[in-house]
Amino acid sequence: MEQLKRLHAPADGIKTVRTFRSTEAARLVGRSTAWLRDNEAHTGRPERAEGGAWRTYSIEDVNALRDHAGTRPHRNPDEQPQVLAMLNFKGGASKTTTTHLFAHYLAVAGYRVLLLDLDPQGSLTGSFDITNRHGQRQEDFDWEDSIGPILTGETDELVPLIMKTHWPTIDIVPAAIDSYDAELTIAVETAREGASQGDEFWLRVDRALSMVDGYDIVLIDSAPALSFGLINAYMAATGVIVPTPARVVDLQAMQKFAEFLHRWIVKMEQVAPSRRKWLRLLFSQFAKGSVTEQTNSQVSRNYLGSLIMTAPMASSEAIKRGVGGAPSPYEGSTGGVGKSIASANARVREQLDEPFRELLALVESGWNRNTRTRG
Secondary structure (H helix, E strand, O other), X not given: XXXXXXXXXXXXXXXXXXXXXXXXXXXXXXXXXXXXXXXXXXXXXXXXXXXXXXXXXXXXXXXXXXXXXXXXXXXXXXXXXXXXXXXXXXXXXXXXXXXXXXXXXXXXXXXXXXXXXXXXXXXXXXXXXXXXXXXXXXXXXXXXXXXXXXXXXXXXOOHHHOEEEOOOOEEEEOOOHHHHHHXXXXXXXXXXXXXXXXXXXXXXXXXXXXXXXOOOEEXXXXXXXXXXXXHHHHHHOOEEEEEEEOOHHHHHHHHHHHHHHHHHHHHHHHHOOOOOOEEEEEEEOEOOXXXXXXXXXXXXXXXXXXXXXXXXXXXXXXXXXXXXXOOOOOOOOOOOOXXXXXXXXXXXXXXXHHHHHHHHHHHHHHOXXXXXXXX
16 A cells, blocks of 8 residues: 555655646636736735746635635635535445545635545545644544544534645545444444434534534535435535446446435434435546447436536546545646646646536525625
């Protein structure tokens, strides 16, 4: 595993967020390149030398300039963070990949994002460089670091579990293999007390999130199983995304997942009514050149209509490399990459932006306003 990590990781072993050239930074801020040059002092960086020029801007620079210009998107204080749950009990459906990349997209857009990794395997957690509460880089996590104590009811305080990532506006509650114990503990508790004990089991994540402030959007990556954690994720969510490849075996699994989830939700709603939420299916790992997948997609849309997102998430080598530990297309590299890789990342970002814009529009509809036009 160490050899594989070294193979895919950046050369220095440290993940970073790419920088933005002035034209791209200006587009993100919503101002001209001339405005950027005139307002560089508001980034907090040292002023450029006489006659000099900044060639690139960091994401911190971009956000500082957004704050100065009043163009940075955010929810109003009286609005609740939108909570999106990635659910599917089939492995390999791209739940983690979607969560990982959508978090990057949101961070580039300027949003403050909290990630909850409810999958004890910790693939999402392993996709980030994480700094603990003592300011130290941490790679191994145990029960006390994970969502486990929340699920078992040992605590409802989520804030002490939140850690920083190498993205300045993405924080995470990491996963630990020990959190599998939470499923066993809750199963025993449910067998002993029954599912009629109010909302005790099903709203623990929801209650914990209600006491957290400072984020616009929460993304929950669930385990590939119909588990107590998955039900908690569903109950806490304001939006549910079901990633699934457009392959027959995956569509069959998605159908069975929907049937099982429906049975559980009918039971849960009797003891713990959940908030209203939207649901969308996202075709993942989509090969646009595949006649089979195009056909499966069209037949599915004939039956499910607008439940399926308009834009699929395309498959690419850049995405696969990112899941393996290399920088994602949104992260790039501050160490410099060849033009071919940089161009490939740009093309993949354009493809990913399509479904992610659609998801962001659904998020913003939950606030009943378009936050991106503020200022």
